[in-house]
Amino acid sequence: MALGESDRLATFYTREFGKVRGVAKSARRPRSRFGGGLELFTQGQLLFFETERSDLARVDSFDIVHPFQAAREDLERLMHGSWVVECLGRLSADRDPSPALYGLLLRTLRALEGPGPPSRAAFCFALRAVDLLGHRLRLDRCMECGKPSPPPARAARLDFAAGGLVCEPCARYGSDGVDLSGGAVAGLRRLRTVSWEEALGASLSPSLEAEMAGALEAQMARLIGQVPRTTRFRTQAGRPLGASR
Amino acid sequence: MAYYPEPVARLIDALQKLPGIGPKTAQRLTFFLLKRPADEVTALSDAIARVKAEIVNCSICFNVTEEDPCRLCTDPTRDLRLLCVVEEPNDLLAMERTGQYRGRYHVLLGALSPLDGIGPEDLRVRELLARLEVQPVEEVILATNPNVEGEATAIYLAKLLKPLVARITRIARGLPVGGDLEYADEVTLGKALEGRREMG
Numbered sequence: 001m002a003l004g005e006s007d008r009l010a011t012f013y014t015r016e017f018g019k020v021r022g023v024a025k026s027a028r029r030p031r032s033r034f035g036g037g038l039e040l041f042t043q044g045q046l047l048f049f050e051t052e053r054s055d056l057a058r059v060d061s062f063d064i065v066h067p068f069q070a071a072r073e074d075l076e077r078l079m080h081g082s083w084v085v086e087c088l089g090r091l092s093a094d095r096d097p098s099p100a101l102y103g104l105l106l107r108t109l110r111a112l113e114g115p116g117p118p119s120r121a122a123f124c125f126a127l128r129a130v131d132l133l134g135h136r137l138r139l140d141r142c143m144e145c146g147k148p149s150p151p152p153a154r155a156a157r158l159d160f161a162a163g164g165l166v167c168e169p170c171a172r173y174g175s176d177g178v179d180l181s182g183g184a185v186a187g188l189r190r191l192r193t194v195s196w197e198e199a200l201g202a203s204l205s206p207s208l209e210a211e212m213a214g215a216l217e218a219q220m221a222r223l224i225g226q227v228p229r230t231t232r233f234r235t236q237a238g239r240p241l242g243a244s245r
Numbered sequence: 246m247a248y249y250p251e252p253v254a255r256l257i258d259a260l261q262k263l264p265g266i267g268p269k270t271a272q273r274l275t276f277f278l279l280k281r282p283a284d285e286v287t288a289l290s291d292a293i294a295r296v297k298a299e300i301v302n303c304s305i306c307f308n309v310t311e312e313d314p315c316r317l318c319t320d321p322t323r324d325l326r327l328l329c330v331v332e333e334p335n336d337l338l339a340m341e342r343t344g345q346y347r348g349r350y351h352v353l354l355g356a357l358s359p360l361d362g363i364g365p366e367d368l369r370v371r372e373l374l375a376r377l378e379v380q381p382v383e384e385v386i387l388a389t390n391p392n393v394e395g396e397a398t399a400i401y402l403a404k405l406l407k408p409l410v411a412r413i414t415r416i417a418r419g420l421p422v423g424g425d426l427e428y429a430d431e432v433t434l435g436k437a438l439e440g441r442r443e444m445g
Contacts, residue, residue, distance in 0.1 A: 082360050
């Protein structure tokens with residue numbers, strides 16, 4: 001499809017069709033009928049047409065249902081929300097619907113608008129998204145020897161290639177994964193079983209949450225095949241200008 | 246493109262690298278150029294070569310210029326108390342066309358974009374800080390685009406510049422002149438309401 005200079009390429013995540021990429025004609029013009037509808041995080045009703053000569057749909061209209069504006073107007077919320085949509089966009093195929101993932105995305109955006117820390121919303125999204133995308137890691141036993149997972153005091157290795165935890169004696173040096181404390185293993189197991197609201201409100205020490213979130217970020221990066229661009233942005237935005245790279 | 250003579254294939258290939266130009270358009274432009282008089286095509290190639298050879302970024306504001314510092318930075322009639330921050334040189338030209346702004350500029354050469362991995366170190370933010378330390382201003386106007394990237398940039402800069410500048414303002418957002426309320430979406434209309442002004 002020919003792309004004019006005022007046209008805009010947009011990616012939507014829809015309940016019925018999954019990821020849809022399309023061209024919104026003249027969307028960059030100040031008086032475009034799309035208005036602010038094509039801004040990041042906006043929930044709306046999409047009307048699109050398939051085109052025979054392109055994989056890109058032709059976007060006819062996108063009427064705003066909820067703009068999730070608060071998630072865009074705070075840098076911290078924007079960073080975590082962008083990480084969420086980047087992971088979802090890169091791990092889902094075009095036209096592969098998943099109502100559960102769609103629901104998870106909406107819940108996450110609502111949480112990003114709420115009073116809670118945005119990092120928790122992104123962490124809870126990642127924890128559930130890897131399951132829904134079919135990449136759930138086994139945390140209840142060692143993937144090598146089959147012994148039950150370590151007690152809380154013992155560390156273990158989350159081996160992505162093995163598909164879950166590997167106990168200390170079985171862990172291979174340099175394998176693709178991250179080391180986890182017993183507390184983090186227990187925390188991840190617990191947060192997978194509790195409700196969304198309980199996971200968002202669970203009391204966690206900052207170091208434990210950072211450890212668990214780090215493991216999930218590493219898994220996401222492995223699934224995507226590279227560190228997400230939003231992670232690079234977050235690293236830059238979080239350090240003073242002029243600090244070493 | 247084995248069926249094209251080598252120079253034709255080379256030009257099609259080069260034109261395709263330009264934004265918004267696909268293989269068909271590149272092909273059409275190439276054959277259009279082949280039909281034009283030689284002096285016209287030479288003038289075009291000269292213009293392209295000259296713009297690359299003679300145009301630089303101003304070392305103060307980062308606008309595109311033939312002489313460094315640029316005319317705007319050396320113009321004594323400009324108001325030194327005002328500094329307008331824009332994303333690209335094109336935005337600076339748009340601001341100049343209004344004829345309502347007489348201060349100086351700072352061009353960031355981009356905008357923060359989490360999804361593209363463009364962070365503060367990729368823009369001329371460090372240079373902006375250094376400039377404000379040497380030459381303080383009374384007001385910084387953040388004139389980045391009213392989209393997610395522009396807003397993120399404005400939020401980031403407002404926080405960063407707060408200790409350095411007494412007044413930080415953001416250009417108004419809302420309805421376009423000549424627009425209809427009926428057709429405005431709720432985000433745009435909400436912004437217009439937010440930025441309403443007293444009359445009379």
